Amino acid sequence: MKTHFTNLIVSVLLLIFSGTSYAQIKSPAEHIKAMKNGTLLVRLHTKENSILMMEVQGQQERADKTFKKQLEKNKAIMTSFKNTFDFAPVLYFFSYDSEKVKNKNFNEVFINEDFKIDPNLNVKDTSNIYIIDVGEVYFRRFGSHMKGIVILDDQFNPLPDEMPVIVRKRDAIALFRRSYPDMIVELNQNLTEFYNEYY
Amino acid sequence: MAKFSKLSTSEKYKLVKNKGHYVASRYHGSFHIHLYRVEDFLTEVWTRVGLNQICWIEETDHKVLDSYADHVKLNISF
Numbered sequence: 001m002k003t004h005f006t007n008l009i010v011s012v013l014l015l016i017f018s019g020t021s022y023a024q025i026k027s028p029a030e031h032i033k034a035m036k037n038g039t040l041l042v043r044l045h046t047k048e049n050s051i052l053m054m055e056v057q058g059q060q061e062r063a064d065k066t067f068k069k070q071l072e073k074n075k076a077i078m079t080s081f082k083n084t085f086d087f088a089p090v091l092y093f094f095s096y097d098s099e100k101v102k103n104k105n106f107n108e109v110f111i112n113e114d115f116k117i118d119p120n121l122n123v124k125d126t127s128n129i130y131i132i133d134v135g136e137v138y139f140r141r142f143g144s145h146m147k148g149i150v151i152l153d154d155q156f157n158p159l160p161d162e163m164p165v166i167v168r169k170r171d172a173i174a175l176f177r178r179s180y181p182d183m184i185v186e187l188n189q190n191l192t193e194f195y196n197e198y199y
Numbered sequence: 200m201a202k203f204s205k206l207s208t209s210e211k212y213k214l215v216k217n218k219g220h221y222v223a224s225r226y227h228g229s230f231h232i233h234l235y236r237v238e239d240f241l242t243e244v245w246t247r248v249g250l251n252q253i254c255w256i257e258e259t260d261h262k263v264l265d266s267y268a269d270h271v272k273l274n275i276s277f
Binding site: 046096 | 228247248249258
């Protein structure tokens, strides 16, 4: 048990701490400027491990449904960004390529509107990269996670708390629940307003 | 439990490392989550699939155990 834990965590804790300190080097004003001049990379989930587990357990129908449902979600996310987000350029990658993105190895990582890897897609400037993750978001204030959208730095670490880089889905309250377009419009507006406060 | 949520990630990590007992793991979205029992409560260590990196550690309750049912294989022999 201890070995499992150690293997999982010890090697990665340093990455967190190093990444956290990196994220804290820039001020919120510097981050928002870098974001405006940079590229936002949207991490699209694939659930490949869950699907594989279902297949191994002989639950092919459930696996197929999960795959289709995730594809529909990813289409909705991509369409929403395309239609409503203009704060900065956006590119998309699959979650299983996260390590490559973290290492800034952008060769054959980005996907086109047909959800195929497109080698022609790339970032112009690798120094101002931010990650957008849609799904579970951790709220330090509450000490727990909720559904929503979050922007992380290029090492997948949280940005300073005072930045408006988290939008909650409000999943628990049907009346106030936000759709993907709602959340992305809100995020775009928050970023624009925050940028305008400084520049 | 209330105290645990106030700790930083590194403090939570130290506590789980020193006093935690691994229970099970599961996938949720693009997260790989590891459940530990620490003294009289449960904690989950959330990691992003494809990244060897802890995102956060949070306390949880027994309701979450159902989420791990799919990942437990009982080997019963009579």
